[in-house]
Amino acid sequence: MVRPREFDEQEALSAAMRVFWEKGYEATSMGDLTERMGIGRPSLYAAFGGKRELFEAALRAYTKSSLVYIENKLRSATSVRQSLIGYFQGMVDGSAGNNPDFGCLCVNTMVELAPHDSLFADITGEYQTRLTELFRQLIDNGMRSGELPGRLNPSSTARLLTLSAIGLSVTMKAKPDREYAKQVAAEILTLLE
Amino acid sequence: MVRPREFDEQEALSAAMRVFWEKGYEATSMGDLTERMGIGRPSLYAAFGGKRELFEAALRAYTKSSLVYIENKLRSATSVRQSLIGYFQGMVDGSAGNNPDFGCLCVNTMVELAPHDSLFADITGEYQTRLTELFRQLIDNGMRSGELPGRLNPSSTARLLTLSAIGLSVTMKAKPDREYAKQVAAEILTLLE
DNA sequence: CCTATTTTGTACTCATCGGTACATAATGTT
DNA sequence: AACATTATGTACCGATGAGTACAAAATAGG
Known part of the structure; x- marks a missing residue:
């Protein structure tokens, strides 16, 4: 009935996500995109509305795929401790594959946009909440199976892991010193002892 | 001999620091400044050179005064644990007085500029190093006095505290939920047990 | 094959960006 | 009081920002 799109919307959105990820929102121009x-x-x-709407779509796509990725990563290991080692070491090793060293788009957004734009405060807050919930469940399981000590508070510990993940993301982004980061990542696990 | 400046350079720099702090580097215009x-x-x-140079000066002033402030804060308490409680709770309570809730300018810069500008990667890295060193000394003292358990690794623990501080700064900036943050801040201290 | 409909590329809009030229005002020295 | 020197305010510069008008191109249905 009409002329069809010549590009794949998902691919284009993914490319946009990368650019925002690398440069940040303000520093990215429509020309870059x-x-x-x-x-x-x-x-x-026509396809996305504008810069802000495009960013919102990119951020939502990021949070979605990131949470799925993390959930799988946490599930794939044989123990709770191994799961978390895999997760944090993965952050250090260039996010285990396809991700560049630009930190976490969500964390970047928390710093750049969330304080002035409640929409992005909500989206990033939701991401944080769900990540913390993944950690909490994992810790819960570990405590039930006896792998983790019973004196832990699952919720508090999970929040602390999220906090550490944010800190590690920022550190890696600013100064990608693998050796240093690996040590810190390992140290985070002492929280579970 | 000549016409004198009509403004105080320190005050002007301080005002500039505030603006960068609130809005970030890219989002701040010369008009705002x-x-x-x-x-x-x-x-x-004439006085500062340009936007980038002004930001550099503002960032250096920030790191300097911030480290002095933190050092005093850590010294003022009666125990290591109280020092750290004071520090982290202070971050939550709107930085104990004169600072708005825009996180840490240094952390903001780590996210926005450090990955693309090695000058700022260096400045923020130095700040991080010195903050970690303050923590390390504090832990060292605590271990010597017997307040902290001997099995701690001062360097590793200090790095973890810095990581937590970064995470808390980002969290507070994005979603200033005092109650939540207070709990997390308290939880950080379990690292010392 | 022709037409209605949507996408695409070019070329524009106006606003704002960081930075500056220049004339005027204010000082210390003589 | 006159001058050299520096600071200030106005008014501008070219470049680039996000967003759009419009005509050409490409398809599906008739």
């Missing part, structure tokens, strides 16, 4: 997404300006506006 | 600093554009350029 169209170039990396491989589409023209009007196509971008 | 001149307005809040109460000076004209040419005066700003």
Whole structure:
């Protein structure tokens, strides 16, 4: 009935996510976006609305896939301790594969946009809540199985792990010193003793 | 011999620091700066060089005064544990007085500028190193006096405290939930048990 | 094959960006 | 009081920002 889209919306969104991830929201121009997404300006506006809306879509896509990735990663190991080692070491090793060393888009957004824009405060807050919930369940399981000491408070410990993840993300982004970060990542696990 | 400056350079720099602190580097315009600093554009350029140079000066002033403030805060308490409680609770309570809830300028810079600008990676890295050193000394003292258990590794624990401080700063900035943050801040101290 | 409909590329809009030229005002020295 | 020197305010610069108008191109249905 009409002329079809010449680009894949998911791919374009993924490319946009990368750019925002690398440069931040303010420092990313529409020119950067169209170039990396491989589409023209009007196509971008027609498909996504505008810079802010595009960023929102990119951030939502990020949180979704990131949480799925983390959930799988935490599930894949043989013990609670191994799960967390895998998670934190993974952050250090360039996020285990396809992710560049630009920290966590969600953390970046917490710093750049959340204080002035409640929409992004909500989205990032939700991400944090769900990440903490994943940690809490994991700790709960570990305590039930006897792997972890019974005196831990699962909720508090989970919050502390989230806090550590945020700190590690920022540290890795600012100064990607693998050796240093690996030590810190290992040290985080002493929280479980 | 000549016409003197009509503004106080320290005050102007302090005002600039505040603006960068609140809005971030990219989102701050020269207009924002001149307005809040109460000076004209040419005066700003004559006195500070340009936006980047002004930011550098503001960041250096921040790190300097912040480290002095933290050092005093840590020294003022009667025990190591009380020192750290004071420090972390202080971050939550709106930085104990004169600081708004915009996190730590240094952490903000680690996220926004450090990955793309080695000058700021260096400045923020130095800040982090010195903060960690303050923590390490404190822990060392606590272990010597017998307040802290002997099995702690002062360096590792200090790094973990720095990581937690970063995480708490980001969390507070994004979603200033005092009650939540207070709990997390208290939980951080379990690292010392 | 023709037409209605949507996408695409080019070229623009206006606002704002960081930075500056220049004339005027204010000082210390003589 | 006159001058050299520096600070200030106005008014500007070219570049770039996000967003859009419009015509050409590409499809599906008739």
